[in-house]
Amino acid sequence: MKILVTGGAGFIGSHIVDRLIQEGHDVVVVDNLSTGKKKNVNRAARFYKVDILSSKMEKIFKKEKPDLLSHHAAQMDVRRSVADPIYDAQVNILGFLNLLENAVRHGTKKVVFASSGGAVYGEQETFPAAEDHPVRPVSPYGISKLSGEHYLYYYQRVAGLNYVALRYANVYGPRQDPHGEAGVVAIFCQRLLRGDECTIYGDGLQTRDFVFVGDVVRANLAALDAQDSCALNIGTGLETNVVDLFGRIDGLVGSRGAVRHGAGKEGEVRRSALDAALAGRVLGWRPQVSLDEGLAATVDFFRSRP
Numbered sequence: 001m002k003i004l005v006t007g008g009a010g011f012i013g014s015h016i017v018d019r020l021i022q023e024g025h026d027v028v029v030v031d032n033l034s035t036g037k038k039k040n041v042n043r044a045a046r047f048y049k050v051d052i053l054s055s056k057m058e059k060i061f062k063k064e065k066p067d068l069l070s071h072h073a074a075q076m077d078v079r080r081s082v083a084d085p086i087y088d089a090q091v092n093i094l095g096f097l098n099l100l101e102n103a104v105r106h107g108t109k110k111v112v113f114a115s116s117g118g119a120v121y122g123e124q125e126t127f128p129a130a131e132d133h134p135v136r137p138v139s140p141y142g143i144s145k146l147s148g149e150h151y152l153y154y155y156q157r158v159a160g161l162n163y164v165a166l167r168y169a170n171v172y173g174p175r176q177d178p179h180g181e182a183g184v185v186a187i188f189c190q191r192l193l194r195g196d197e198c199t200i201y202g203d204g205l206q207t208r209d210f211v212f213v214g215d216v217v218r219a220n221l222a223a224l225d226a227q228d229s230c231a232l233n234i235g236t237g238l239e240t241n242v243v244d245l246f247g248r249i250d251g252l253v254g255s256r257g258a259v260r261h262g263a264g265k266e267g268e269v270r271r272s273a274l275d276a277a278l279a280g281r282v283l284g285w286r287p288q289v290s291l292d293e294g295l296a297a298t299v300d301f302f303r304s305r306p
Contacts, residue, residue: 001068001224002065003025003066003068003069004061004064004068004069005028006031008027008029008072009033009047010035010036010073011173011177013029013031013072018042020070020221027045028045028048029041029048030048030052030057031050032049032050032052035177052096053095057098057099061105065107066108070111075087075088075091076116079265079268081141082266085140088140089144092141104155104161108161110162111164112163112220112224113149115166117129117233117272118168118170118209118269119139120135120142121135123138129233130233130277131167131233139267142267165231165232169273170184170211171183172210172211172295173298174298175213184242188245189301189302192255193299193302198257199260203264204261208273210238210294212287214288215288216234219279226282234285239271248295
């Protein structure tokens, strides 16, 4: 199958590209390298340094005619979305629409969309949240991701473009960028290994559902064969607060690092955990990597970096 992966030079996207190539697929990568890194792109993939908002996407779709679009390019910083909601909408809504229009025009049959379970539900009423939980995002980022799901439903109805929207929990693992993509696990790993002070925003008792990138890759592979268009949670169902997370990483590093508390951030939910039972029934997917195993692999990755 020929698969176009947007954001394929980024953290999650590059891991997906590697696995798709390993499975024998023909892979095309589109990334503007604003946060992604060229060194992450598998050499067996054809790479285009292009922004998803660009009119050049028309030429890429016309030339490559992908069977499937795996869309992982995004403005994914909740805090930036609060500070600049117009930019967030330009990338996550208008950029996605540019891709969908080209996909329909050039015969793409299916989309696998990186959505956000941590953002679309807003402040949860039940834990863990299933897919029928009310969607009330409290950040422009969550709104833009939910809009993407609505557009997918529209294009499926009017153009027959099938889709699977994967509502990720907080993904972490090797290659996560502690600067461009602002993952708390990556930030703690890097700063503790350097002996730098870490900042916990708010009281640190806010919880997240941390899912390892390798498990997310398996969900994406399973989604290729899904028959029905749907939205699915991809998480562990477990809550971990930030203070506990810091302690686990600090223990793995063996640093006894310094930590301070800063003011809480707007747009970030208090608690988050996703029920992935539906993904188990539809995709046969379940998380396999425990938090301790995943954190150990992530610390080892950062420790091996220059």
